[in-house]
Amino acid sequence: xxxxxxxxxxxxxxxxxxxVLAPISVPIGLVPISxxxxxxxxxxxxxGPKLGTISQAIYLLLGSVGLPVFAGFSAGISCLAGPTGGxxxxxxxxxxxxxxxxxxxxxxxxxxxxxxxVLIFSMIVGTIALYMLGTIWFIFVTHTPVSAAMMACVVPxxxxxxxxxxxxxxxxxxxxxxxxxxxxxxxxx
Numbered sequence: 218x219x220x221x222x223x224x225x226x227x228x229x230x231x232x233x234x235x236x237v238l239a240p241i242s243v244p245i246g247l248v249p250i251s252x253x254x255x256x257x258x259x260x261x262x263x264x265g266p267k268l269g270t271i272s273q274a275i276y277l278l279l280g281s282v283g284l285p286v287f288a289g290f291s292a293g294i295s296c297l298a299g300p301t302g303g304x305x306x307x308x309x310x311x312x313x314x315x316x317x318x319x320x321x322x323x324x325x326x327x328x329x330x331x332x333x334x335v336l337i338f339s340m341i342v343g344t345i346a347l348y349m350l351g352t353i354w355f356i357f358v359t360h361t362p363v364s365a366a367m368m369a370c371v372v373p374x375x376x377x378x379x380x381x382x383x384x385x386x387x388x389x390x391x392x393x394x395x396x397x398x399x400x401x402x403x404x405x406x
Contacts, residue, residue, distance in 0.1 A: 227268065228264065228272040231259070231268075231272035234259070234260070235257065235272070235273060238255060239256065239287060239288060242288035242289050246369050248351075248374075249288040249289060254347070254381055258344075258381060261312040261339075261340075262315065262385060263393065265317075266314075269312040270313045273308045277305060277309070280292050280293075280296065288301070303351040303352070303353060307350040310343070311346060311347040314343040316343075318338065318339035319336055322338070323335045336386055337382060340385065340386075344382075348371050
């Protein structure tokens, strides 16, 4: 039961982190720059594919029922059905893909440098999956040509996502260590 409680708390904390960071955004068109992907990447690395995805599903559920947790403090089902809905749903894909790759590949790479490389690779692959789903959705909803959609939905976000990947790569080993100590204390309590 203690593990279940810990998992529940960690999922809630990661969902809350996304709820706090996602509304902070810079509107640059139909798809705003936000800190949501930072939180999704961090959640996936720390929680793995299952719990990372659940944490982001909680975030999407909260936003879809009306809490203003989406970019620009927006909310509602209309956000999921609109031009950016594919990116919002893509958070589930990013969390699952990154979490699964990181969990599977890092178990065989214990050295920090190799493990950091695995994390970077996992985040890049997850982000590509997010971009694919989000951009296809955007094209379908807005009837925008592929090249224009890439310029509106992918290119402006690459530098920011690179910075997010670097920051998550720096934070994850320290947070994993702290969570490991928390887990040990939790089991002995």
